[in-house]
Amino acid sequence: MASGLAASLRGMKYEVVGPVSDGxxxxKACIEHPVDLALLDIRMPGxxxxxxxxxxWTEHRIPSVIVSAYSDDRYLxxxxxxxxxGYLLKPVSTDNLRVTIAIAWSRSIDQxxxxxxxxxxxxTLAQRKVVEQAKWCLVSKLGxxxxxxxSMMQKVARDERRKIVEVASDVLAGKLPPGNHHPPISGQGNSLRNASAAESKPHAPEPRD
Structure with missing residues (x-):
């Protein structure tokens, strides 16, 4: 039966690996060769x-079509x-094989x-969570x-040409943005500094009569 299926597949211009005798x-054949789909009987040794x-499927994401004489509910x-x-009952016609393979491949692509x-x-959600956590870490540590x-993390990301999630990961690891990335002091703070500086200047002596 396996040899007949292999011949049918070759007739449909498929490249065939096998047949093999057990599961x-x-x-092993699927691991060693770049196959796109496996045709398997149910009852095999081992x-x-x-x-x-x-x-x-679980380990290599290769879909399978079962070819079997058994249609018991436990197998299904x-x-x-x-x-x-895909699931084919023996005997298998070439047309059924061709159609089932096409549908199985399409379903696997959808999945x-x-x-x-x-x-x-x-x-994306995980990255947003990292950025959000890093943001509040900066709020807490830098006030x-x-x-x-x-904005601080965005600027570091731009300057260093990195993704913001990478910068956020650094922040969570304890690496705060360098000083030149801190937000500018508000205008009110600048005014206070200027006022203080003005008050500290010595006054010119008043002219005497």
Whole structure:
């Protein structure tokens, strides 16, 4: 049966690795060769096809199609919880094989994209949390306002051509922005300094008669 499937796949212009005789060999073949999809029987020596499919998907993100004579509910239930994206009952026609592979590949791509978007969203939220924590760390340690703390990190990021989350990570590790990145003293403070300086100047002596 495996040799017949391999011949059918070659007839559809697919490159074929195998066939192999057991689940462990199937997993090893997927690791050693750049395969895009695995066709697996359920009943194989040692590791069965469903366990192999789960390993191949979980560890290597390679989708599988099960080809089996068994349609028991217990097999179908396991298949829905693993990296199985298609299920074919023997005997398998070339047309069914072609259609199932196309659908399985499309479904796996959709799942890849969904996972990528989830990972991206989780990464963005995690970065925002780091920046927020660093901002309040600066507020606490330097006595600056929240907007000034954020501006300080933005300026360091621009000057050093780094991402703001990297600067925020430094802040949380205890590395505060250098002095030249501190927010400017307010205009009122400058006026007070100037006033003090003016008052400290000696007065010219008054002319005598």
């Amino acid at each position: 462990e060999s199937a997993v 590791m069965d096809g469903l366990e192999a499919a789960a390993t191949i 239930s396991r298949a829905t919880r693993t990296g199985v994206f 890849f994209e969904t996972r990528r978007r989830v990972d991206q969203l989780e990464g 600056v306002s929240e907007p000034d703390a954020h």
